Amino acid sequence: MKCARFLRRGAGFAAALTVLLSATRTQAAEVVSGAHRPYAFGSFAAVILLTLTITWWAARKGNTASDFYTAGGGISGAKNGLAIAGDYLSAAAFLGVSGLIALYGYDGILYLVGFFVAFVPVLLLVAEPCRNLGRYTFGDVLAYRHDFRTSKLLAAVSSVIVAIFYMIPQIVGGAVLLYALLGVPYEVSIIVVGTLMLIYVTFGGMRATTWVQIVKAALLLTACTGLVVLALIPIHFNMVSFFTALSHQTALSDYLTRDHATVDSGDVRLVTKTFFEPGLYLKNPVELLSLGLALTLGTAAMPHIMMRFFSVRDAQTARKSVLWGMLWIGGCHLMIIFLGFAAAYYVGGFRIAAIDKGGNLAAPLLAQYLGGGADSPPGNLLLGLVAAVAFATIVAVVAGLTLAAASALAHDVYVGALKGGNVSDREQVVAGKVAALLVGLVAIGASLLAKGQNVAHLVGLAFAVAASANLPALLGTLYWRRCNTFGVTCSVVGGTVTAIVLVLVSPNMQYPQAVRAEASRTLAMEDMEIQTLQRRLVDPASTSSVRDASTAALANARRLRAAAQASLDGLGQTTTSIVGLQRPLINLRNPGIVSIPLGVIFLIFGSLIYSRGPTADDKWRELVFRRDSGVGIDKAVGH
């Protein structure tokens, strides 16, 4: 009865959501015309209904603390691997990097390689020890050896900070996707994404989150495979001829010479050659090194990734999970690389950049093109499907992050630090659900406040905090005999503060004077462009094709002008960034190259200056035994 009621409510919610989304759409979206929007709405509703059905099913399976935090701890390696892929393959990889490759070529590949190889430290150093030493959270691992309350509080604070920093850009990304494709207002989109993530986590806990991630990973892999096949059909599945054609494409050459100041015009082949070389996007080598460090070291200490290893039976299954996860993530990355180049070839840099300057809609636009174009129902159906998969990608990642942050608050702070572990099973579940609600509300509120702000740098900041604060503390705890509570405290506090302060004084922040100058330049340029295009439209000598092109260009110029004006209006009278600076103090967008070594130094310094307790050696021996043998870990529940 209870389940049927949940299902009816779920279906009702999906239907209400579709009606709400349809009713609140604005005229902003130009990617999907009004006549074709039902296809896209239908795809979104189908994905939402599917995930809600999974949540209903998961909610029936059990409601113990172990079910809520780790799905009973008996997820198989293959399933957990797919869930890791679902947890890790974010919109940043699918939408963001495919767009980067479409607009900047080679440099986009460097992002994907960084995301992928980051699983080597996870495989070698983190997955198995975490499974053997922890129960529900990163805090459990620290508390195995260090002061219980301090470890729990530190782990909770850093886990919540990392999760919230990572969640906000994901939620904002989901809202921007809904707005750009369907015209759904920003605020409504944020509430939709936030409500969905709360339903998954509070009703279904880890089991529902795991299955939502599994389904999302399967959908994403299927969508990528389908797009790759469709993109290869026109070139008869000949990859060599595809890249040869791309490297001789005049449209690509024109785009590169117009949009990239460093590329000189000339022979098409020589111009397009730069597209396959480093340097179009990541111009500063130190920045590249910093990003590489943050990606490879941050992933291993992301709380939502670590949490996945508590949901399996033993260390060997954790290892298998990582291997399966790497297989799916690597396969998906290789397809995304091709899709980025395919978008550059079929859709073109001009159109991708005109729709979204950052190129985030390259993959949906490619789907629309491959399905038959903007005016065809199949094209818009395919675009709707790809966008719905991207939306599922976002909500699955956000659900994993919500659960990780909620677990840290409930299990580490409430159950561990405040109650000293003396709470009933039911209280632990209630605490987890209340914490999920709190985290969700904070993330929704912060995302609503972030309207109009550039929040993309928060992803880099999340990785930097994880790599600078959590990873030194985690690796020190696992592998360094001299490590102690004070060292871990210095590392977590010092690493977090350093990373945040460096970002606050970096070029990531909004500097009103620079933004005002850029917006004024854009206004002047677009005013001239609009006048030229208007003259061309009324010129009797213009052919119909010239008029059509001018009409489209005019709409785009007006959109860019409106965006620049909105940017100017939004600034008001402010002249400094939120920390009172007129210009950045450092020239690094990602602070990893400074904050990560500092985090390690804090750990070493703190551990060496503070004497270890009399039982430190015994605890260390106990940890090594448990870390490598797994003797004494909790029994799992099979799935």
Next chain:
Amino acid sequence: MISDLNLPVAALRIPAAEPPSSAFDACVSSKNRLLMLLSSAFFMYYFALIVGAGWCRSLFTLQVLGGMNLGTVFALSQYLFVAGLAVVYTRRMTIIDARIKVHAATRNVGDQP
């Protein structure tokens, strides 16, 4: 050592005179050596890509395979390298796991930490 990869039985060889705790510690040491070796290899290979893309861009533009330049080949090779590394790690750990299981059981009974 290489033969150990294909002979799981060899993994169970325990020196007769060795006390249980030191046998377990030997397993831990061999595991740590493996982790150090593979981690070093990984970081060197990955950061060679970053250094190349950042500071040796002209080297990365050299055409090496069909129409592909060195930078692209090296970037894509990271996927193959990581796959190979994962295979080596898994095979070595299967052997070490078996040894640890034997020694941990012995230690668990007679030599609790």
